[in-house]
Amino acid sequence: MSKLRNLLSHTTVAGIATVMAALATYTVMSAPNLLAPATAQSQAAGTRTADVLIQPLSDLAREMRVRVTERDPGNGSTPHRHPGHHTFGYVLEGTYEVRVDDGPVRQLKAGEAFYEPPGSLHAVSRNPSPDKKVRYLIFQVADPTKPATIQE
Numbered sequence: 001m002s003k004l005r006n007l008l009s010h011t012t013v014a015g016i017a018t019v020m021a022a023l024a025t026y027t028v029m030s031a032p033n034l035l036a037p038a039t040a041q042s043q044a045a046g047t048r049t050a051d052v053l054i055q056p057l058s059d060l061a062r063e064m065r066v067r068v069t070e071r072d073p074g075n076g077s078t079p080h081r082h083p084g085h086h087t088f089g090y091v092l093e094g095t096y097e098v099r100v101d102d103g104p105v106r107q108l109k110a111g112e113a114f115y116e117p118p119g120s121l122h123a124v125s126r127n128p129s130p131d132k133k134v135r136y137l138i139f140q141v142a143d144p145t146k147p148a149t150i151q152e
Helices: 002-030
Strands: 047-057 062-071 086-093 095-100 106-109 113-116 121-126 134-142
Touching (some): 095 134
Antiparallel strands (some): 086 113, 086 134, 095 121
16 A cells, blocks of 8 residues: 555656646746745855745645756756755756765756755866856645755
């Protein structure tokens, strides 16, 4: 029975992620001021992140988080983890360089995606371009009882 529940939970999450991708893409395309400077005041220089949606999933004891992140040329973050969170990323524009755990460094272009299992090391997260910003969507199926990010 627990295997069936686990399968149904993952199927539900995949369906939610598909719907959220469509919603977030619509929101991002129709809200050009979503990443206005006022949103970014408490964030690291060169990075702007805005929540598109945070939706509790009470039947799964999780929440769905959809965010848009924009990084200036050459900007990156230090290695970190998202404990208890399934993290999916989708590049909207530019090039995003990513490495999860000991995997290869990947340069993702618009239309490409990545996945970070809960607790894995997001070893590389940066915009490798010297002159173009990168913008990407983050979808997290998050455990709200765990910290969002732990820096290494």
